[in-house]
Amino acid sequence: MKEAQFYLVGTPIGNLGDISLRAIETLKAVDLIYCEDTRRSQKLLNHFEIKKKLISAPYFRERKSVGLVEEVLRSGQRVAYITDAGMPGVSDPGSILLGEIRKLGYRVEVIGGPSALTNFIGLLGVELEKFEFVGFLPAKRAQRERFFSESLSIPKIFFESPHRLESSLLIIQEKKPLAELCLAKELTKISERFYEGRATSLLKSIESWKGEWVGLIWPDEDKDNAAS
Known part of the structure; x- marks a missing residue:
């Protein structure tokens, strides 16, 4: 060596x-x-x-x-x-x-150093024993549509661009209208924000798309069962 x-x-x-x-x-x-x-x-x-x-x-x-x-x-x-x-x-x-x-x-x-992934998991406030981290969502809309059309057995955590997050939520609203999500942006900064809810409510409650985003979509069953 x-x-x-x-x-x-x-x-x-x-x-x-x-x-x-x-x-x-x-x-x-x-x-x-x-x-x-x-x-x-x-x-x-x-x-x-x-x-x-x-x-x-x-x-x-x-x-x-x-x-x-x-x-x-x-x-x-x-x-x-x-x-x-x-x-x-x-x-x-x-x-x-x-x-x-x-x-x-x-x-x-x-x-070792800070990671948006681990900071985000810490913010969830639930035991997350199993999950899949998929990195950044695909840039092409068609690929994101396929991704959110798939059946989920465990929570999936993703990064998303501020330029595409609204579009991704609109896809989720169409493909998985009952899915529960968690979103966070600008982790560790003064402008850090955390959101929970379905795509429909998030589209109404998020005031600004600007920033670096991390998201989680829960499985088709409720999130308490998914985390156990």
């Missing part, structure tokens, strides 16, 4: 105070930081007075970045990877890069 190291580092999803001491220490200790977007990551580094070179490696360039990262590691330097917010690899880039670097024989470490 080579001595050089590659770190996947979780960063705040909204409130900068959620970053871990270990994440700060790691970002200060590495020689180079690859990231999803240099503009977003530079703000994070500036806030914590971390002076490191940033190199862009978004999702669509992740595989192409493997060779560049391996070259840096081969020289004995340590590298970290961060995304715009949250835990790399959870509906964000990072997992492909880490997997390929590990295949090359380098030691990799994950520095």
